[in-house]
Amino acid sequence: xxxxxxxxxxxxxxxxxxxxxxxxxxxxxxxxxxxxxxxxxxxxxxxxxxxxxxxxxxxxxxxxxxxxxxxxxxxxxxxxxxxxxxxxxxxxxxxxxxxxxxxxxxxxxxxxxxxxxxxxxxxxxxxxxxxxxxxxxxxxxxxxxxxxxxxxxxxxxxxxxxxxxxxxxxxxxxxxxxxxxxxxxxxxxx
Amino acid sequence: xxxxxxxxxxxxxxxxxxxxxxxxxxxxxxxxxxxxxxxxxxxxxxxxxxxxxxxxxxxxxxxxxxxxxxxxxxxxxxxxxxxxxxxxxxxxxxxxxxxxx
Numbered sequence: 001x002x003x004x005x006x007x008x009x010x011x012x013x014x015x016x017x018x019x020x021x022x023x024x025x026x027x028x029x030x031x032x033x034x035x036x037x038x039x040x041x042x043x044x045x046x047x048x049x050x051x052x053x054x055x056x057x058x059x060x061x062x063x064x065x066x067x068x069x070x071x072x073x074x075x076x077x078x079x080x081x082x083x084x085x086x087x088x089x090x091x092x093x094x095x096x097x098x099x100x101x102x103x104x105x106x107x108x109x110x111x112x113x114x115x116x117x118x119x120x121x122x123x124x125x126x127x128x129x130x131x132x133x134x135x136x137x138x139x140x141x142x143x144x145x146x147x148x149x150x151x152x153x154x155x156x157x158x159x160x161x162x163x164x165x166x167x168x169x170x171x172x173x174x175x176x177x178x179x180x181x182x183x184x185x186x187x188x189x190x
Numbered sequence: 191x192x193x194x195x196x197x198x199x200x201x202x203x204x205x206x207x208x209x210x211x212x213x214x215x216x217x218x219x220x221x222x223x224x225x226x227x228x229x230x231x232x233x234x235x236x237x238x239x240x241x242x243x244x245x246x247x248x249x250x251x252x253x254x255x256x257x258x259x260x261x262x263x264x265x266x267x268x269x270x271x272x273x274x275x276x277x278x279x280x281x282x283x284x285x286x287x288x289x290x291x
Contacts, residue, residue: 005192005193005194006192009192009193010193013192013193013197013198017201020201020205021201021204021205021208024205024208024209024212024228025208027208027209027212027221027224027225027228028208028209028211028212028215028216028221028225030221033218033220033221036220036221036224037220037224040224040227040228043205043228043231044227044231047231047234047235050198050201050235050238051235051238053192053193054198054238054239054242055242056238056241056242056250056253058250059238059250059253059254062254062257063234063257066257066261067227067231067257067260070261071227071260071261071264074264074265074268075220075223075224075264075268078220078268078271078272079220081272082271082272082275082281094217094284098214098215099215102211102214102215103211105214106207106208106210106211106214107207109206109207109210110203110204110207113199113203113206113207114200114203117196117199117200117203118196139247139250142247142250143247143250143251143254145247146247146248146250146251147251147254150248150251151251151255154255155255158255158258158259158262161258161259161262162258162261162262164262165261165262165263165265165266166265168265168266168269169265169266169268169269170269171269172266172269172270172272172273173269173272173273175276
């Protein structure tokens with residue numbers, strides 16, 4: 001099967017892939033959590049580039065706004081708030097043989113995934129069950145229609161989930177008074 | 191059709207494996223969270239790629255929901271990190287061993 005790949009498409013893909021992988025390695029190799037968070041922004045940006053390359057323009061914008069704009073800022077806020085931005089010595093292994101074992105395990109996972117893609121007949125589903133992606137309308141139209149018709153229940157459930165998460169975060173981050181803490185430990189003691 | 195979908199799938203698999211590797215080897219709870227975000231993004235890339243390959247908008251709708259769930263997860267997770275830090279003044283996973291017999 002020959003697929004005509006234009007030079008700009010190939011260049012964008014290679015650039016996007018390089019950005020994504022550089023950022024990902026930066027996240028796991030950075031000693032300072034702030035550097036890891038900034039590498040995460042790089043990866044998220046690369047993913048957005050690859051979304052645009054696949055005509056998912058709306059999702060690319062959401063990716064930048066929600067992930068790079070909100071989630072990473074939240075990460076940085078917590079890092080600064082807790083003052084854990086000192087560097088961690090990652091040269092020592094807390095468990096002997098942990099890293100080689102993890103590397104072997106993940107290499108096997110990677111090989112399994114690629115083999116599954118190469119050997120399995122996974123592209124068997126009927127095309128566009130929930131709505132065609134290509135057509136005269138843009139991806140925002142199609143996505144909006146799908147979210148508010150086919151996936152309406154999931155949409156409402158995520159709304160409830162967000163409210164629960166906000167309430168949970170407030171409860172977790174609340175300062176527990178010393179008196180309440182004593183009462184709680186007494187109850188545990190009895 | 192431009193770049194074949196399999197190239198994106200291999201890239202997503204690599205990103206997922208890097209994220210999982212980081213989750214296994216790092217001890218800082220915040221960095222472990224970032225590795226979970228990497229894995230979620232790999233899954234998102236897979237969803238969009240399959241959506242394009244099957245000409246189905248469901249892939250992009252799924253990514254939309256993954257984004258919301260990831261945001262909720264980060265909010266609750268960081269709340270837990272703050273709560274742990276208040277008690278122990280460090281955010282290292284190895285020290286959370288209170289339940290050890």
